[in-house]
Amino acid sequence: MTGFDPALAPRVLTDLPGPRSRELWERDAVHHASNSSPGAQWLGIVLQDGAGAVVRDVDDNLFVDFSSGAVVANVGHAPPAVRDALAGEASRLMHFFDFATPARAEFFESLARTLPPALQTFQMYSTGAEAVEAALRLAKSYTGKYEVMSFHQAWHGRTLGAMSLMGGFPLKQGYGPFAPGVLHSPNANCYRCPLDLDRDSCAVACTALVDRVYEQSSEQRLAAVIVEPVQGVGGVIPFPPEFLAHLRDLCDHTGALLIFDEILTGVGRTGPMWAFESSGVVPDVLLAGKGLAGGYPISLIASRREVLDAGPFGRPGAGASTFASGNLACAAGTAVLGMLADGEILANGRRVGAAMLAALHELADRHPIIGDVRGAGLLLALELVTDRAAKTPVTPDVARRLLTALARRGVLVAGAGAVLRITPPLVIDEAMALAGVAALDDALTEIEAA
Ligand SMILES: Cc1ncc(COP(=O)(O)O)c(C=O)c1O
Secondary structure: OOOOOHHHOOEOOOOOOOHHHHHHHHHHHOOOOOOOOHHHHHHOOOEEEEEEOEEEEOOOOEEEEOOHHHHOOOOOEOOHHHHHHHHHHHHHOOOEOEOOOHHHHHHHHHHHOOOOHHHOEEEEEOOHHHHHHHHHHHHHHHHOOOEEEEEOOOOOOOOHHHHHHOOOOHHHOOOOOOOOOEEEEOOOOOOOOOOOOOOOOOOOOOHHHHHHHHHHHOOOOEEEEEEOOEEOOOOOEEOOHHHHHHHHHHHHHHOOEEEEEOOOOOOOOOOOOOOHHHHOOOOOEEEEOHHHHEOEOOEEEEEOHHHHOOOOOOOOOOOOOOOOOOHHHHHHHHHHHHHHOOOHHHHHHHHHHHHHHHHHHHHHHHOOOEEEEEEEOOEEEEEEEEEOOOOEEOOHHHHHHHHHHHHHOOEEOEOOOOEEEEOOOOOOOHHHHHHHHHHHHHHHHHHHHO
């Protein structure tokens, strides 16, 4: 049980980090490698508990969470239903490889109710990158081909196959050469249009760039197109439905599988349960992870049985992994899906998301540092620039100062670059969300003054 009242947030009682945080951070750092995320390193706070959209550090400071951690706490922090499900299941059986359990059967039935007929067969894993790797093996198995198309600014995880698919992130430097057979296509980035067109009149002309990459780089061996319907880590870039429909056509035409990586966009993050629902495009393969088990590690592939059965992927043991489809993940997943089943949390996410988006647009009227405001549901972002006309991105130092200025005002955000990601838990109440935006207003004024 958490021992604080979340309604008191934001409340920052000490300098950041506070004295207890400093002491524990130093103890931890004696053994922890120095590769924490920039936000964790910059703030140096040590967290002890959370409830709903609020987390508390060891100095009793209360932060409104505008990050959901790594976009995981969709149903809030320490949700009692998930806690109880985990405790109940753990008291019966902690783990027995990938054997069927009552918990798994129940989870699959709950999950199936959220998905269309084409996505009713599942294979589970533990992390997002693991599911991406499995999807690559699956596409090769099903099609007998080997090329995969992915997109500039795409993020699919930190294993080598997944990294091979990703856009030009600095963290790829030094790890090459990457897997061959990847066709990197320009993305539908409407703020930084690859064709320099205006969204109102472009007729989604960037689809021609996809075709050109295919024509010029493919040996007609396309196994899959993998895409995030809204690119998340790459900068919260929503793709127009026409762009996704074009990818559907390309796959239908070439026999490739259309894979939607919804590891970040799923579980209500963009408004509906799955982002593909807003596009009207149904993929052949859906990848889910992050918030699906409320913070317990989980990831999975959903597809048609004939796809998942294709060899060698479908052979006995081929999809196994020590912690894949464990009963604890399944119990937590069922609890999360139970929380979402009546639609109220999803509706709250859409309502608060719309209110925040409107408030962020108002901020853009007053803060020239805001180059663009975008997003869907509670996957929102500000792109920060030093010059609106030239769209020159701010330096990481500005991101750092903004992150710390916000934390001092009791709001935690993510994003170490020019794009400030705003992804609160879907359970956040509107007044708290708008108080967070007011803190952002204040923090931007401080940054601009400097
Ligand atoms: C779209 C997408 N795919 C895959 C991943 C990788 O997930 P994980 O970090 O759990 O391996 C992420 C992580 O941020 C993601 O956003």
